[in-house]
Amino acid sequence: MRNSIVLTVLAISGLSFLAAWPSGAQQAGRPDLRTPESFGSIGDPKARSVALFEEAGRVLTHPRCLNCHPVSDRPLQGETSRPHEPPIFAGETGLGSPSMPCTSCHGQSNFRLVGTRVGSMPGNPKWQLAPREMAWENQTLGAICRQLKDPARNGGKDFAALIEHSAHDELVGWGWNPGVGRASAPGTQELFGLLVKAWIETGAECPD
Ligand code: HEC
Ligand code: HEC
Numbered sequence: 774m775r776n777s778i779v780l781t782v783l784a785i786s787g788l789s790f791l792a793a794w795p796s797g798a799q800q801a802g803r804p805d806l807r808t809p810e811s812f813g814s815i816g817d818p819k820a821r822s823v824a825l826f827e828e829a830g831r832v833l834t835h836p837r838c839l840n841c842h843p844v845s846d847r848p849l850q851g852e853t854s855r856p857h858e859p860p861i862f863a864g865e866t867g868l869g870s871p872s873m874p875c876t877s878c879h880g881q882s883n884f885r886l887v888g889t890r891v892g893s894m895p896g897n898p899k900w901q902l903a904p905r906e907m908a909w910e911n912q913t914l915g916a917i918c919r920q921l922k923d924p925a926r927n928g929g930k931d932f933a934a935l936i937e938h939s940a941h942d943e944l945v946g947w948g949w950n951p952g953v954g955r956a957s958a959p960g961t962q963e964l965f966g967l968l969v970k971a972w973i974e975t976g977a978e979c980p981d
Pocket of ligand 1: 838849851852857861862863869877879891894899901948
């Protein structure tokens with residue numbers, strides 16, 4: 774059922790030949806995110822906190838994360854964060870319309886699409902769009918920072934929950950296992966979690 778809908782959609786998109794199977798091993802994270810320790814030389818705690826957030830912000834504003842945190846309820850796609858094709862609207866629930874839920878195309882895990890430009894179909898058990906109040910598209914890093922700290926706009930998370938979500942949530946983790954044809958978010962989820970923790974421990978200061 775699911776695969777037949779995907780096949781139909783991809784055929785409509787002009788992608789004529791494909792085969793699908795579950796994706797292979799987890800892609801290794803790239804070591805291009807700085808560690809919290811590397812900010813130790815910044816003496817002023819506020820400046821250190823802002824610098825830590827700016828480093829974590831390299832993950833938050835990466836297309837793997839931004840594409841699910843858009844201003845509208847239409848997801849974004851690809852390295853340039855273009856509007857999702859086919860046109861899909863997540864609605865109030867974030868799960869899509871009853872007749873066309875995200876899960877009609879996005880499965881439990883990534884799978885390869887052979888012979889297509891796309892390379893693979895993203896999948897995760899928790900696949901759904903972030904709520905509108907968590908929109909990061911077109912926002913400054915300072916605005917994203919203030920949104921993250923605000924329980925009224927972050928799903929009621931206190932600092933401990935925010936660290937836990939960043940470090941261990943499996944949908945966040947998809948950003949480092951995005952499937953063939955998509956660049957991974959910088960660093961690793963573990964390192965991202967440590968940066969968020971260090972930012973909070975230094976006062977959770979935001980850039981302007
Ligand atoms: C009719 C099939 C279909 C439905 C339904 C669908 N998608 Fe997609 N989606 C795709 C395809 C195909 C791709 C891969 C396209 C590509 O990478 O160029 C994709 C890619 C994406 C991406 C891009 C990932 C990235 O970083 O490049 C996001 C985000 C996304 N979908 C979110 C959603 C959400 C959220 C829903 C439900 C509200 C949804 N999609 C419903 C077919 C669908
Ligand atoms: C497939 C869509 C999707 C992708 C991809 C995604 N998110 Fe989210 N994100 C969500 C949803 C849905 C929520 C709300 C869930 C909740 O609050 O428990 C959320 C909430 C969050 C939150 C909670 C707090 C807040 O105020 O936003 C953080 C932090 C977060 N995401 C970080 C990330 C990071 C970092 C990445 C990339 C590595 C990422 N997300 C990629 C869908 C996504």
